[in-house]
Amino acid sequence: xxxxxxxxxxxxxxxxxxxxxxxxxxxxxxxxxxxxxxxxxxxxxxxxxxxxxxxxxxxxxxxxxxxxxxxxxxxxxxxxxxxxxxxxxxxxxxxxxxxxxxxxxxxxxxxxxxxxxxxxxxxxxxxxxxxxxxxxxxxxxxxxxxxxxxxxxxxxxxxxxxxxxxxxxxxxxxxxxxxxxxxxxxxxxxxxxxxxxxxxxxxxxxxxxxxxxxxxxxxxxxxxxxxxxxxxxxxxxxxxxxxxxxxxxxxxxxxxxxxxxxxxxxxxxxxxxxxxxxxxxxxxxxxxxxxxxxxxxxxxxxxxxxxxxxxxxxxxxxxxxxxxxxxxxxxxxxxxxxxxxxxxxxxxxxxxxxxxxxxxxxxxxxxxxxxxxxxxxxxxxxxxxxxxxxxxxxxxxxxxxxxxxxxxxxxxxxxxxxxxxxxxxxxxxxxxxxxxxxxxxxxxxxxxxxxxxxxxxxxxxxxxxxxxxxxxxxxxxxxxxxxxxxxxxxxxxxxxxxxxxxxxxxxxxxxxxxxxxxxxxxxxxx
Amino acid sequence: xxxxxxxxxxxxxxxxxxxxxxxxxxxxxxxxxxxxxxxxxxxxxxxxxxxxxxxxxxxxxxxxxxxxxxxxxxxxxxxxxxxxxxxxxxxxxxxxxxxxxxxxxxxxxxxxxxxxxxxxxxxxxxxxxxxxxxxxxxxxxxxxxxxxxxxxxxxxxxxxxxxxxxx
Ligand code: HEM
Ligand code: SF4
Ligand code: SF4
Numbered sequence: 001x002x003x004x005x006x007x008x009x010x011x012x013x014x015x016x017x018x019x020x021x022x023x024x025x026x027x028x029x030x031x032x033x034x035x036x037x038x039x040x041x042x043x044x045x046x047x048x049x050x051x052x053x054x055x056x057x058x059x060x061x062x063x064x065x066x067x068x069x070x071x072x073x074x075x076x077x078x079x080x081x082x083x084x085x086x087x088x089x090x091x092x093x094x095x096x097x098x099x100x101x102x103x104x105x106x107x108x109x110x111x112x113x114x115x116x117x118x119x120x121x122x123x124x125x126x127x128x129x130x131x132x133x134x135x136x137x138x139x140x141x142x143x144x145x146x147x148x149x150x151x152x153x154x155x156x157x158x159x160x161x162x163x164x165x166x167x168x169x170x171x172x173x174x175x176x177x178x179x180x181x182x183x184x185x186x187x188x189x190x191x192x193x194x195x196x197x198x199x200x201x202x203x204x205x206x207x208x209x210x211x212x213x214x215x216x217x218x219x220x221x222x223x224x225x226x227x228x229x230x231x232x233x234x235x236x237x238x239x240x241x242x243x244x245x246x247x248x249x250x251x252x253x254x255x256x257x258x259x260x261x262x263x264x265x266x267x268x269x270x271x272x273x274x275x276x277x278x279x280x281x282x283x284x285x286x287x288x289x290x291x292x293x294x295x296x297x298x299x300x301x302x303x304x305x306x307x308x309x310x311x312x313x314x315x316x317x318x319x320x321x322x323x324x325x326x327x328x329x330x331x332x333x334x335x336x337x338x339x340x341x342x343x344x345x346x347x348x349x350x351x352x353x354x355x356x357x358x359x360x361x362x363x364x365x366x367x368x369x370x371x372x373x374x375x376x377x378x379x380x381x382x383x384x385x386x387x388x389x390x391x392x393x394x395x396x397x398x399x400x401x402x403x404x405x406x407x408x409x410x411x412x413x414x415x416x417x418x419x420x421x422x423x424x425x426x427x428x429x430x431x432x433x434x435x436x437x438x439x440x441x442x443x444x445x446x447x448x449x450x451x452x453x454x455x456x457x458x459x460x461x462x463x464x465x466x467x468x469x470x471x472x473x474x475x476x477x478x479x480x481x482x483x484x485x486x487x488x489x490x491x492x493x494x495x496x497x498x499x500x501x502x503x504x505x506x507x508x509x510x511x512x513x514x515x516x517x518x519x520x521x522x523x524x525x526x
Numbered sequence: 527x528x529x530x531x532x533x534x535x536x537x538x539x540x541x542x543x544x545x546x547x548x549x550x551x552x553x554x555x556x557x558x559x560x561x562x563x564x565x566x567x568x569x570x571x572x573x574x575x576x577x578x579x580x581x582x583x584x585x586x587x588x589x590x591x592x593x594x595x596x597x598x599x600x601x602x603x604x605x606x607x608x609x610x611x612x613x614x615x616x617x618x619x620x621x622x623x624x625x626x627x628x629x630x631x632x633x634x635x636x637x638x639x640x641x642x643x644x645x646x647x648x649x650x651x652x653x654x655x656x657x658x659x660x661x662x663x664x665x666x667x668x669x670x671x672x673x674x675x676x677x678x679x680x681x682x683x684x685x686x687x688x689x690x691x692x693x
Contacts, residue, residue: 023535161627163638
């Protein structure tokens with residue numbers, strides 16, 4: 001059931017995102033940066049909030065009029081900041097909601113990834129507490145509605161004996177002190193939110209807290225335009241002697257109150273708690289995801305730190321050498337943080353298929369994807385190919401389903417992530433003429449399931465990141481194609497285009513220097 | 527040309543984003559209560575009578591207490607629950623026995639209730655018993671009121687002003 005829901009959700013997202021891919025390109029698709037965008041909107045809210053706070057008066061009479069002053073008399077600055085403050089808060093709800101759904105349907109919440117998911121749940125509560133608190137400060141009719149509903153909601157809890165709602169019975173029952181408390185909370189809760197946002201990304205290396213610049217510029221412009229064409233305004237001032245009747249409410253934040261009116265305070269509590277609890281426990285609901293973590297083979301680890309730098313989940317630490325070998329450090333894997341993506345395997349310089357004298361055991365390896373087996377699979381499978389347009393297609397579980405690709409002159413091999421492939425393997429395939437070209441495919445360019453697989457791989461191929469693809473490998477024989485799961489048809493077209501290119505290139509001839517070296521019997525190394 | 531199409535489509539998508547926000551941040555309107563309605567709030571923060579009166583200790587009982595804690599009189603602190611009823615136009619709208627707060631039940635009995643009624647004339651009857659030793663109600667107030675639309679009418683209770691306060 002859960003699986004079915006996840007797959008249908010994924011289907012919906014993929015199709016929606018396809019539209020954005022056409023428009024924004026697959027490196028700047030906002031759907032790939034929803035968490036980062038939520039962060040960005042938070043900063044807009046924080047900065048605009050500081051300005052508003054400078055003018056806000058924490059008293060029963062001052063609250064409303066000080067905000068009116070900003071909105072009306074200072075519309076060009078205070079008013080714009082007020083609108084930005086409101087609309088960026090709404091945008092935060094949207095991006096946060098989509099971000100959560102997306103992590104869920106794209107299956108990035110289970111297993112070792114539980115941490116970000118789990119810490120996301122309090123973020124929802126804190127975002128809502130911050131936003132609702134903000135609307136309360138305005139002390140207009142919407143705030144009055146919030147005051148009555150929130151206090152009735154809190155009063156349902158059997159914790160406080162004296163009903164909080166008594167504070168809002170009539171004008172006389174309200175005090176200025178209450179506004180100081182509200183203002184204090186409206187700073188305290190967002191600060192707590194920021195703290196939890198920071199905790200939320202602690203297990204990720206290089207968390208993307210900033211969206212790409214084009215998206216930042218686009219978002220802030222969009223917010224500005226909205227602020228100018230529809231400035232945020234207050235409703236009539238609150239008056240506790242008269243009930244609120246019909247009001248314009250912000251449905252992003254306040255939908256909970258009409259829901260409570262339709263049901264009851266108790267129902268809302270039960271619903272909110274049950275949903276939170278359900279979400280919090282999701283990572284541990286079957287089907288469980290537990291792949292074996294990578295293992296370090298100290299005999300082959302030289303402590304170069306490449307795996308440590310490339311791990312997207314900070315699962316590797318560099319420790320002092322423990323085995324007496326003449327290296328300063330050694331890699332250590334924290335199993336509970338490793339998502340088994342294999343990016344570290346692709347980074348390890350000792351993972352080279354050219355070794356003949358020693359067995360192929362790299363410094364770091366996935367137990368269920370040994371490189372030795374990969375080397376054999378490459379040799380075996382490519383042996384069935386003929387002609388001079390032989391293509392080795394390599395991909396992962398999150399891109400086009402390679403099992404379904406059946407083309408003449410093409411064999412496909414699946415990896416946990418294409419970046420789990422050490423570049424020396426590409427060298428091996430081409431220079432040993434196992435195939436005429438290699439096509440690497442996987443997720444969408446801006447949306448690697450293992451966070452940095454595509455980025456690291458491209459940098460390794462371009463000679464910008466260790467371990468680099470050796471220069472002797474003609475780059476035109478290695479093609480990358482990022483199309484995501486539904487890019488099957490495009491991939492087929494790309495393969496046949498690639499095969500035509502290969503036909504033009506003709507068979508691979510090693511550079512002269514290489515031929516000489518081999519002739520003189522030098523041992524190969526990657 | 528393709529570039530132009532891309533920018534236009536981005537503009538449209540940003541547009542859809544801000545239209546969604548601009549719209550749902552103020553609309554559709556929500557009606558909390560209709561404007562031909564009024565509200566009656568019944569609220570109370572009142573400590574019931576002590577369950578047991580203060581009692582002189584006998585010499586014997588005093589002797590049993592530690593010398594530094596010796597007293598002549600003890601006052602059990604537990605208070606009576608408060609029974610509260612509200613009838614609007616003869617119909618019983620609220621009836622509850624409110625237990626006193628505090629671990630030893632020596633605090634206030636509290637309540638807060640909100641009733642939405644049509645604006646116009648209503649007959650109110652509120653009654654309360656704050657002493658389990660008394661039968662029936664020891665406070666009662668009855669009044670006919672006319673509520674204007676959206677008016678909030680508060681029924682509170684204070685012993686220092688003779689019980690129920692209607693306003
Ligand atoms: C204030 C709201 C939130 C903000 C600002 C936020 C921000 C972020 C950021 C910046 C990342 C890192 C993205 C990357 O570098 O790849 C992230 C990851 C993540 N977030 Fe959130 N998030 C929020 C709410 C939530 C919620 C409510 C959930 C779900 C309950 C959630 C679940 C996740 C998960 C599972 C990841 C990890 C993805 C992975 O391991 O690849 N987040 N978030
Ligand atoms: S497989 Fe390697 S890179 Fe991936 S999470 Fe585990 S240790 Fe990090
Ligand atoms: S990349 Fe390989 S050699 Fe380098 S530290 Fe990691 S395991 Fe050791």
